Amino acid sequence: MDWPTNLQMLTAGLAMGSIYALVALGFVLIFNAVGVVNFAQGEFVMVPAFVAVWLMDMLKIPFGLIYLITVIFMGIFGIVFQRVAYYPLRNRTFLPVIISTIGVSIFLRNGAQVVFGAEPLLMHRPTPPNVLKITGVFVDPQYIVIIVCTLALLAFQYFFFEKTSLGKKMQATAQDKEMARLLGIRVATMIAITFAYSSILGAAAGILIGPIFYVTKEMGGLLGLKAFCSSIVGGFGSVPGAVLGGIFLGIVEVFAAYYISSAYRDAFAFIMLILVLLFRPQGFFGEKIAQKA
């Protein structure tokens, strides 16, 4: 066994997995709140990446400020998205909503091309470009940033949902809208905030991944689909499931690409998905839910 290589891949897998986890969380929070799978979730990563790159070119201000502006922008973006793609269709079946989110996804991809051009853009790195050498293992410092930031976000999220009144109201809305409404919770506002937060998670993913990959209009497509796989592998609807499913797929993907086939790198997430659906449809953390007669 070649330990340095394996450790190197483990770091890369953890970093990619963290990104999947962030996007998968976005999926799951929206799904839990309104029962809709948002097929534009990948574009929630692409848009902030473009916005951040554009701001970096336009304004000569510290990166920290640019990240902050991007996050605020995406929060507003999430609310507008919810208003356009979900709200008018909230009383219909899941199909029109899914198609409308697909419509938004196509709109955003091509909109990005019209606004920012077709050339792939490069986002400046907040970290030094040289790889670090830690006890014989080469590590891109950006990977470390990704992993640390994701952990911090998860800790914040845990605190937010479990300890704050707003977080608890959002949880209550996700569990039972009618009951929440009867208790005086503004359900529509909670849903809008959920979309905003889900979109901010995408902003975090976009800012973190931007310096590693080129920023293109296509960058969100496969990322969103793989994140969706993660949430199913972890157990659809489960928050810890989305996180662990994401990290699991990230690691599997890196190792399978190295040991099995790099040409089929993008297939492994979906192969894992089909295997999970065959042998454990409820995912790692999901519960079997019986429909009520």
Added chain:
Amino acid sequence: MNPRTAKSLLVAVIALAVLVFPWIVNSSYWLNLVNLAISFSIACLGLNIVLGYAGQLSLAQAAFWGVGAYTSALVATRLGVSAWPGMIAAFAVAGLFGVLLGIPTLKLTGHYLAMTTIGFGVILQLILINAIWLTNGSDGITKIPSPRIGSIELKDPSSFFYLAAITLILLTWASIRLKGSRIGRAFLAIQGNEMAAETVGIDTTYYKVVAFALSAAYAGFGGALFAHSGSHYISPDTFSFDQSVLLLVMAVLGGNGSAVGAVVGAVLLTLLPEVLRFLKDSYMMFYAAGIILIMIFMPGGIAGLIQLLPVSQRLRVWWNQGSATTQQVAAALAAGKPARGSLPAAVVNGPGANGTLLTLKGLAKYFGGLKAVDGVDIEVRRGEIQALIGPNGSGKTTILNMLSGLYVPTGGAILLEGTTITGRKPHVIAAHGVSRTFQNIRLFGELTVLDNVLIGQHGRSKAGVTSSVLQPSSQQAEEAAMRGKALEMLEFVGLRGKEFARANSLPYGQQRLLELARALASDPKLLLLDEPAAGLNAAETETLVELLLQIRDQGITILLVEHDMSLVMNVSDHIIVLNFGKKIAEGSAEAIEKNQEVIDAYLGTEVGNA
């Protein structure tokens, strides 16, 4: 003009239009575009079967389209045979892929199929690019031969158009016929209410796989047409996820559930880019905005809009007046029988048969730590009405759900006529002769009253996909017999004259009666009724009592869950009382009324004072 002449005329007009079309258009560019539109149309017809009929969202239609295109192209170029075997193989191979992908996925509901199909599309595209030995990789396959008829090669777009148009018309016709038949009704029932479909005897997983496979096969054939026409060249990037989305939008724009609508949607969206060329780069943005607006403002698509026009409704009635269904219903109405008929005789056991029909031994159901049903023994005698009563949460509905297979018991056994049916699937239990109604009515709301009762007979009829499309005389006879029985059932419950009303549009009490008629239509041995009187007024309850007694007198055993005590006491031969998941008493109505434990737990002083 009567509808029969109109139909012949329509066929003639379509044939003439197809014949002269290439002469009128007379441009290779536009004819190639139309051929492409036809290829898309066929894929959309398939999508319409799985999505519009069966209600399952597939996002891999372009992948199946690609499977068909590659299969046909490879057979023709590698094996050196003519184009025809490849086109047939395309149909079969794509269908096979549909079965293989459908079996693991379609047991699950909702978004899983959408996701798996996307995954399939991604994997397929990777294979097309990387399996160079087979597919020639990103370079694609060139010089795909045209099909030949005798010595004529269908090489120019106008002669290929004839082939494409004829197959399109045949496949449209087939999918329209499918919709109005036993198989199509099963699909629509799954879309309408999957749980109810299972309990009336439809093997929902099987039919979803059938719908998915048919859809894939249609797409495969469409793909084959694509490969052998136009540029005679295919490459992996054509069969992308975006293309699947485009096909989905075409089908939905046309009108979910309408075959003709799917074709119209496909043709419109294939030609639309030509019209929107002037928008250049931002074309796709307008297109996407259009999709969102369609979803918001045109839920039924183009077909839905047209169906709303009064003219089209009148046209529909006129068009259908010659159909076997309309004539049969009209004849039944003209027969002028009393408003409410009697239940058709010849039910499974016949009155007088006795002995035990159903035995529950130590039946238990736990939800986590909650013991909803905790070791209940019940015997139901043939030809009796038994009632299950008890306070809310005592486990009555849970028992019915286990009996009809919706819940798998945690422990214990269910025996029907000595056969163990514990934990079997609902449609298997339905096939054993158990039929039920629901506390919250579960009809197929968008379908007609008549269709609801026809679906109730699903398990007692046979027609498969082929005979549903070809409709030989055996299939027509079966349909006529089913309709006859359905009409009798509707007459029995007093819904005569409502045959063509939408189930949703009936008043609440009539919906309950319709659900009862649907349950009876399967010739059950055992009828499970979950609070049939809930929400009924006094007169309706009285009618229900009469119906229940008549049903019992025909030899059908009834197990009833009900809170209306006067109804329970009136009709029940035997009453079982549950409390906290356990049986606390059983006996005749008189005995139960006097039982102190029952009074304490459930009946309370109201009955005690009476």
